[in-house]
Amino acid sequence: MEMQNKKSILKIDHLSVNYGYVRALVDESIEVKQDEIVTLIGSNGAGKTTTLMAVSGLVKKAAGTIIYKSQDITSMPPDKLVKLGIAHVPEGRKIFPQLSVYENLIAGSLGNPKMSKQDVKEQMEYVYQLFPRLKERYRQAGGSLSGGEQQMLAIGRGLMMKPDLIMLDEPSMGLAPKIVEGIFELILKIRDTGKTVLLIEQNASMALSIADRGYVLETGHIRMTGTGQELLTNDDVKKTYLGQ
Incomplete structure (x- = not known):
């Protein structure tokens, strides 16, 4: 187009x-x-x-x-x-450092109340496909990730609400x-x-x-x-x- x-x-x-x-x-x-x-x-x-x-x-x-x-x-x-x-990934990442990668991503999905459990599961897979490193580190605390990984997590969290x-x-x-x-x-x-x-x-x-x-x-x-x-x-x- x-x-x-x-x-x-x-x-x-x-x-x-x-x-x-x-x-x-x-x-x-x-x-x-x-x-x-x-x-x-x-x-x-x-x-x-x-x-x-x-x-x-x-x-x-x-x-x-x-x-x-x-x-x-x-x-x-x-x-x-x-x-x-509309998803807004702010300057400075602003992830939740104490929460795991998985919990940070789940928090992103809360912005869209229309999402079913199946939607959340599918969106999580979509984010993991884009950012395989987040899948590898899904149990790790967000604050323990490198700067690049934290940026991936911040973007992934924004994408979790299906914007x-x-x-x-x-x-x-x-x-x-x-x-x-x-x-x-x-x-x-x-x-x-x-x-x-x-x-x-x-x-x-x-x-x-x-x-x-x-x-x-x-x-x-x-x-x-x-x-x-x-x-x-x-x-x-x-x-x-x-x-x-």
Whole structure:
């Protein structure tokens, strides 16, 4: 299916978010279509994390609307958004360190009350197929895993609620380059199994190389948009974000 014919799953329209007197997002408009990887790139403080928090209902909006699958979710509380099929894997992983890998994954399924025991079992198998290492370590405490394994667990936990849209905030943070490559390969696999991914990433080069489309955020404003490849070869993007 051609990208332009794909259905819109998420549309952020003229969104503004303020933290007191600080304008974190100013008139931001982005669109994410079904089965796409869309990435937001920009320096620290550009408004990337705020965008995900706005979609998840974790920050108050000053203006604008957020539409998910044709439904206005601008003022919807976080627990209802999870039930609609939006998963948010936050920066810093935030796994439950004392719980086992298996228990962390089960906790992820609690976000979707419609899931039967059979659904949970099938979803667990799906996560184990994506992340065989988690299956090997299912009895281990989450806190005893390596950084890369904890990131896999955080993403796996997000997938356990059977989301249509998964939002990933800085999945490569603090990981060795070799591990980062593996995480990005997994993000492609997740997209290829029919999920839509909204990705925030400091590693702009890696993010754009797997993204269908990208947006460049600067101090709360969208400065540029294009396909991943267009942005990768754009001179301004290369100079500012790719160190070239």
